[in-house]
Amino acid sequence: MKEKSLMNLDSQQKTGMSSRLKYLREKLSQIPHKPGVYLHKNEFGEILYVGKAKDLVNRLKSYFYGIENHSPKTKALVLKIYDFEIIITENEYESLLLENNLIKHNKPNYNILLRDDKTYPYIKIDIQEEWPKVTVVRKRKKDGSLYFGPYTLTGQVIQLMNLINRFFPLVKCTPTVFKTVTRPCNYYDIKKCLGPCKLTVDKKEYESHLNNVIAILNGKSKDILTKIKKEMLLSADALNFEKAAMLRDQLKAVSQLTENQSVTLSEEIDIDILGSYWSKDIAAFYVAQIRSGKVIGGDSYIIRHITEEPSEDGKYDNTQDEMQRIYSAFVCQYYSQKNVPENIIFSNAENVINSENFLMIEKYLNEKFGKNENNSKKILHLNKNIFTKSLKSKDKILPKKIENLVLHANKNAENKYSEHIKMEEVSNNLLMALKEFLKLSTIPLIIECFDISTFQGSETVASQVVFKNGKPSKSSYRKYIIKSVIGQDDFASLREVIRRRFKDRNNIQIPNVLLIDGGTPQIREVGWMLKGLGLEHINFLGLAKSRNEKNFKSAIVTASEERIVIPARGVNGELLPDVPPETRILQQGSAEFKLLTQIRDEAHRFAITFHRQRRDKNSLKSILYEIKGLGAKRKKKLLETYPNLKDIIHLNLKEISDTTKIPLNVIQQIVEKLKS
Structure with a gap:
């Protein structure tokens, strides 16, 4: 059904809408005056919108009565509602938690979602390994590993990984190489790895380097500088000059990293500062992250508010309520996937969120932080003036620095908004030009492209x-x-x-x-x-x-x-x-x-990439079928031991044979095939 106002519907649509409203109002008469969550659904039973309510009856009544007073956004949503479901909760706070979980799980089109096509990198340390190493990954998993990030600035990840790889002698090779090498690799020779793969290494020394890395990634650079300096002096006193030189280089690198921070506060405090910028249809947020008194990064988001909840008291202008809904949804969704710091400053929050909602969000964040109401130390969700007064700092410049950080966060949010508007303008111009060129009746907001990729009829694939x-x-x-x-x-x-x-x-x-x-x-x-x-x-x-x-x-x-x-x-x-x-x-x-x-070139790139992946994978497997003396059991054992078959080119053939129980002459055939 096309999105129109109710006043412009033809007779058939009016009849359909009329009977639908009658059904929805009858269903509404059977629900209780209780807090809870409601789910609007379309004609196919798909969830359009998830909302919470202090009183389900009053909230749902505002959708299905007085439609002529709704905003265009609300009318567009109501036109698509064919049914709704409710879930009753004990209180409004429980409905906030349930609403957040349902939005995250179902991703309805009309809800506010922190969508981002980019996958930002994380730094991962698998502490369950005997000799943990530091790697960069794109996805965070529930596997017991430590994850730091995501890092929105790629340069930040490169800087940290360069420091870690260059100055901390931790394992860098893959598990397969670690298990199968005959001698320590070149990283050991250039003093960038202790070589636990083949040498006897003091576990405590390795853990000390690892703990220093973890502290750096947590932003605790000052503590690490003191610790490394102490270890360096002890090593020098013990005439262990090689270790002292390594620690000296670490000290210098960490000091330089600390000096590179753009802002340093006199207090070692952990804060997130939420800046925002608003327009009629778009809200931009920027979260500045300060750890141990240093600015370590920031995240920016654009949120489109494509629907509005109708006002329960019949007001037409419910801008303040909408700002509050968007701000609350952003905070809950953002911190559902982020670590909550000890302090959070809501920039201008007192002008947006009322005291009732403020307490609910504070409770939510406190629970995420792992504190309860009986703990004396609580997260602070305050404006900048109350926050700086609570610090009781002797540094008179500190309030000014905090104020500048708040202005910086708001300015970054505004810059993000301006950048988005410029990109939207470019995209709109392109789409309008295409609409005119093709003589279309509407703007082509969704364009799909298909491409076929094959090589002499083998491994044929297509991209969309x-x-x-x-x-x-x-x-x-x-x-x-x-x-x-x-x-x-x-x-x-x-x-x-x-x-x-x-x-x-x-x-x-x-x-x-x-x-x-x-x-x-x-x-x-x-x-x-x-x-x-x-x-x-x-x-x-x-x-x-x-x-x-x-x-x-x-x-x-x-x-x-x-x-x-x-x-x-x-x-x-x-x-x-x-x-x-x-x-x-x-x-x-x-x-x-x-x-x-x-669009055509992107479809071609996507198809070619997929085709090459399949062809390379099957080419490696087909090599094994050509080897005499390599049956199904031996093939399975080889692939289980060396998932990346190309690794065996660089390994000792005798050790491969001993590990897999495959005859040496067969291993030689495989390696020769791989090399060719």
Whole structure:
């Protein structure tokens, strides 16, 4: 159903909406006046929106009565509500926790979500290993390891890892290499590893270096400087000059890291400062992180408030309530995946969050921090003036520094907002240009593109990339392994992908534009497939690549222009696959050229990457089938011992044979094959 105001619905829609409201109001009459959570659902039973309420009846009544007074955003949501569910809780605080969990699990389109396509790096230490090492990972798992981050600034991770790898002699090799090497590697020779793989190493010495690294990652640089200096002097007194020199280098590196911090406070305090910037449709947040009195980084987020909760008291302007809802949702979602520091300053919170909600959020964060009401030391969620007074510091400049940090956080939030608006403007210009070029009735907010990748008919795969609002939506990307096609047949592969993508046509999101990497033949095939599926209303087109002209006598390399291929349609919009499609030239450098070629190239990159991964994986496996004397059991044992088969090229063959119980001559055959 199209999003319209209720006043503009045709008679059939009015009848449908009227009967739906009658059903929802009857259902509403049966629920109790209790706190809880409500879940709005669409016609397919999918959750549209999750909200909490102090009184479920009053909150839900505000949706289904007085609709003519709703804001356009609320009307757009109500038009899609076909049903709702409620979950009753003991109190409003429990409803806050439940709402947060349900939003995180279901990710409804109309809720405020801290969405981010980027995966920021973490620094991981697996303390369950006998000799733990420090690595950089992109995903945080519940595996008992220590994780630090995520680091939004890549340079910060590089700086920390360079310091750790260069000055702290911890293990750096993979578990497989660690178990199978015959001698310590080059890292031992250059004094960057103690060599526990083959040498007897003092466990306490290794743990001391590891604990220093953990303290640095926790921002406790000052304590570590004192500790390292003491150890260095003791080593020098004991005439252990080699160790003293290593500690001296560590001391110098950590000191330099500490000096590089942009702001240092006189008090060793842990604070998060929440800055914000607001507009009618967008809220920008910036969280400045201070640990042990030093600024160590910050996170920025953009939140679109695409819906509004109607006011329970009939007010039309409920801006203050909306700001409070967004601020509360942001705080709860942000700290559901972050460590809560001892102190948090809500910049301008007293102007946004009322005392009742403030206490609920404070309770939530205290529980996340691991403190209860009986503890004397509690997290502070205060404005900057109350916070600085609570420190009782002798440093008279400290309040001014805190105030500057608050201004800095708010300014960063404003900068994030401005950056987002500029990017949105660029994307909107591209989309508007494409709309005009293709003569579409609406702006193409969702564009999907498909590409086929194969090599002589083997390992044929397809990619599906999705651009939303002119930007890649990587969480929506899909990979397809072509199953029904034997040999090289791009047309049959394309038919299979389109059939699989749109097989459940009643329960899928239809893109505004479907882009195919190809020309007239591909467009004809897709046209027949969509017509057969009953989806001929979908806007689709082909993008034919430019081709170099084969004229070897000419000193100038000339190429044809990029062009789009648009299927022929009848008077009523029906597809005519038999009729030659229309071809239009894409002017190089134009907005539509930039957008369409970017989407096509991304689909090509994604398909090629997936194809190479499958081909490389199967190539390694196929090598094993060619080796005489390597049966199923030996093959299984080899792959279990060395998951990355290429590792064995650099290992001692005799040790591989002893470990796997595979004859030495067979191991030699495998290595020779791998090298070739």
